[in-house]
Ligand code: SF4
């Protein structure tokens with residue numbers, strides 16, 4: 551394992567821990583389901599300004615055997631609930647400042663085949679409680695959004711829109727493939743069923759989903 555740079559550890563401790571609907575064990579840690587609050591902020595997209603790449607650290611690039619992975623990727627075993635599964639991983643030199651696939655203009659050189667974790671990067675932040683507080687431009691001319699919590703990233707976040715439902719749904723489906731591969735029971739199909747409950751015309755709602763997958767909906771605000 552590769553410490554903070556191991557994307558599988560990030561997947562298990564972040565996404566899988568968030569979405570699991572039953573207890574699971576990974577590396578001696580037990581993860582249990584917790585109720586979720588789904589914010590309508592989930593229905594935003596995120597794009598990257600040129601010359602950013604701030605979150606493209608030399609992380610492990612991991613793929614399921616069924617996904618298109620780089621030739622250099624090597625198999626490694628991941629054990630969940632005492633069941634070993636193979637993923638294909640590119641292990642990077644941890645002394646590099648950034649991912650080897652990051653171009654000098656801050657773009658991803660393997661964009662169409664980048665791993666799931668790169669596609670999902672901003673998703674957890676939108677499912678837990680986040681909000682944009684300030685927008686400013688740095689001396690280097692980069693847009694900076696201050697998001698509540700610890701994150702201060704220059705991500706360009708779109709308005710909340712039902713037009714993003716299909717995109718978010720596709721990301722969740724990809725994530726669900728990973729949950730199924732590691733045989734981790736998941737709340738994701740239930741979240742997908744409820745995505746359109748996040749809005750009703752101009753009114754926005756947040757959803758509380760308990761561990762039995764029941765939901766309650768509360769008013770969040772009105773969009774423009
Ligand atoms: S593969 Fe692409 S998106 Fe993922 S960390 Fe590397 S440069 Fe960033």
Ligand code: SF4
Pocket residue numbers: 596597598599602603604605606671672703704705706
């Ligand atoms: S920090 Fe935001 S803008 Fe920068 S590369 Fe990551 S997702 Fe893109």
